[in-house]
Amino acid sequence: xxxxxxxxxxxxxxxxxxxxxxxxxxxxxxxxxxxxxxxxxxxxxxxxxxxxxxxxxxxxxxxxxxxxxxxxxxxxxxxxxxxxxxxxxxxxxxxxxxxxxxxxxxxxxxxxxxxxxxxxxxxxxxxxxxxxxxxxxxxxxxxxxxxxxxxxxxxxxxxxxxxxxxxxxxxxxxxxxxxxxxxxxxxxxxxxxxxxxxxxxxxxxxxxxxxxxxxxxxxxxxxxxxxxxxxxxxxxxxxxxxxxxxxxxxxxxxxxxxxxxxxxxxxxxxxxxxxxxxxxxxxxxxxxxxxxxxxxxxxxxxxxxxxxxxx
Numbered sequence: 504x505x506x507x508x509x510x511x512x513x514x515x516x517x518x519x520x521x522x523x524x525x526x527x528x529x530x531x532x533x534x535x536x537x538x539x540x541x542x543x544x545x546x547x548x549x550x551x552x553x554x555x556x557x558x559x560x561x562x563x564x565x566x567x568x569x570x571x572x573x574x575x576x577x578x579x580x581x582x583x584x585x586x587x588x589x590x591x592x593x594x595x596x597x598x599x600x601x602x603x604x605x606x607x608x609x610x611x612x613x614x615x616x617x618x619x620x621x622x623x624x625x626x627x628x629x630x631x632x633x634x635x636x637x638x639x640x641x642x643x644x645x646x647x648x649x650x651x652x653x654x655x656x657x658x659x660x661x662x663x664x665x666x667x668x669x670x671x672x673x674x675x676x677x678x679x680x681x682x683x684x685x686x687x688x689x690x691x692x693x694x695x696x697x698x699x700x701x702x703x704x705x706x707x708x709x710x711x712x713x714x715x716x717x718x719x720x721x722x723x724x725x726x727x728x729x730x731x732x733x734x735x736x737x738x739x740x741x742x743x744x745x746x747x748x749x750x751x752x753x754x755x756x757x758x759x760x761x762x763x764x765x766x767x768x769x770x771x772x773x774x775x776x777x778x779x780x781x782x783x784x785x786x787x788x789x790x791x792x793x794x795x796x797x798x799x800x801x802x803x804x805x806x807x808x809x810x811x812x813x814x
Contacts, residue, residue, distance in 0.1 A: 541609075549608050550637050556626055558687065558739030562604070562618050565626075569614065572604035574762055578617075580743040580751070599743065605758055607766070611635035612648075613696075613758035615736075627690070627736035629697045629757035636698075639735050641689045642680045646732060649698045653727035656691065663723070664716045664749045665703045671695055672702040674718075674730070675756040690736040690752070696760035697733030701726075716749070734758075 540548045552568045566572070582597045599619055606614040612635055616626045628648065630636060636649040646655050653676070660676035675692025693700050707722035708715050718726065734757040738746070745751040753759075764770060771778050 545609050546611065546635055546637075549611055549635070553614070553628065553637070556614075556616075556623070558623060558625055558737060560623050562602075562616065562621050562623060565604075565616060565623065569606045569608065572606050572616075573766070574605040576603050576762075577601065578603055580745050583742040583744055583747065585742070605763060607763065613763060615757050624741050625736055625738035627734060627757040629694045629734040631696065631698050631733075633698060641678055641691065641735070642684050646691070646735075648735060649731055649733050651732055652730055653691070653732060655732075658724075658727070661688075662749050663718070665708070665718050666716060666754060667703050667705055667708075668754075671754050671760065672700075673754065673756055674703055674726070675734070675736075675752065686740055688738040688741070690734075690738065690756060691732045692734050692756040693730055693732070694734040694755060694757045694760075696755070696758055696763065699731045699733055701730040 555568060556565060578601050580599045580601055582599055584597060601624065602618045604616050604618065608614055611630065611632050613629045613631065614626065615629070617624045628637075628639075630648040633649065636647045639646050639648060641656060644656055656678060659678070661679050663674070663676035665674040666672060672695050673693055675690050678689045678691065680687075693702075695702070703718065703726060704722070707718050707726070709717040709719050736752075736756060741751075743751065767781065
């Protein structure tokens with residue numbers, strides 16, 4: 504009998520070849536996926552993880568999504584006395600310490616959480632790039648951060664606050680929908696560090712307001728028609744006196760400019776070419792804003808009056 508001919512293939516060699524092909528394919532897939540996530544798909548990656556946050560989740564869960572926060576501080580608040588006699592409540596027991604944590608998310612936006620203990624009481628998003636304008640639901644109304652104006656929301660805000668200083672400015676209003684909104688509150692506003700921020704003017708404030716935080720009806724109506732929303736804060740049931748009187752957020756709804764700007768290249772202690780370029784761009788933008796402000800001031804009538812006339 505003739506012996507069987509030698510096979511033209513080697514079983515051992517084919518197995519090793521197949522294993523090498525699988526490993527190479529897996530490595531290539533992971534590399535392409537990571538590259539897509541860090542470049543073109545970064546917006547979807549960030550938005551997908553932001554959808555998983557809600558008031559009441561644990562802070563460890565937020566850190567599992569975005570890593571450790573870059574900035575963390577504490578603030579003191581006073582709980583609302585729910586008894587029949589608020590004066591009889593112990594002031595020490597009413598004191599609460601909240602941890603404020605801030606994450607920069609790939610130069611697209613800033614995430615801020617306010618936590619009591621290990622639970623997130625409220626969280627906020629401030630967009631800082633024209634490339635990141637996510638769709639946000641305020642009740643049943645959909646808005647886009649950095650694009651939609653306050654006019655997209657009905658003018659039934661619980662409160663509104665505005666402030667204007669030599670350098671800092673801002674505006675926000677609270678919307679509460681009761682059971683239809685799962686007893687959450689939405690604070691939508693303008694952060695001076697956010698994208699497409701538009702300041703208020705000193706002559707828009709109500710002179711009868713001692714705090715100098717309320718706007719007159721006509722300028723506020725015009726401001727709501729043209730100012731884009733760049734920040735939204737979602738809150739659960741936050742029973743703090745500072746929330747009710749409107750002083751909880753201080754000078755920043757969302758990310759604090761005086762805190763986060765120190766990490767930008769133009770503020771680095773060690774000089775670099777990129778830092779000098781950032782400083783030149785910042786100076787050019789400041790000069791452009793100042794020229795626009797001068798042209799607006801030279802008009803015979805206030806700009807908000809012209810806006811109302813067109814409408």
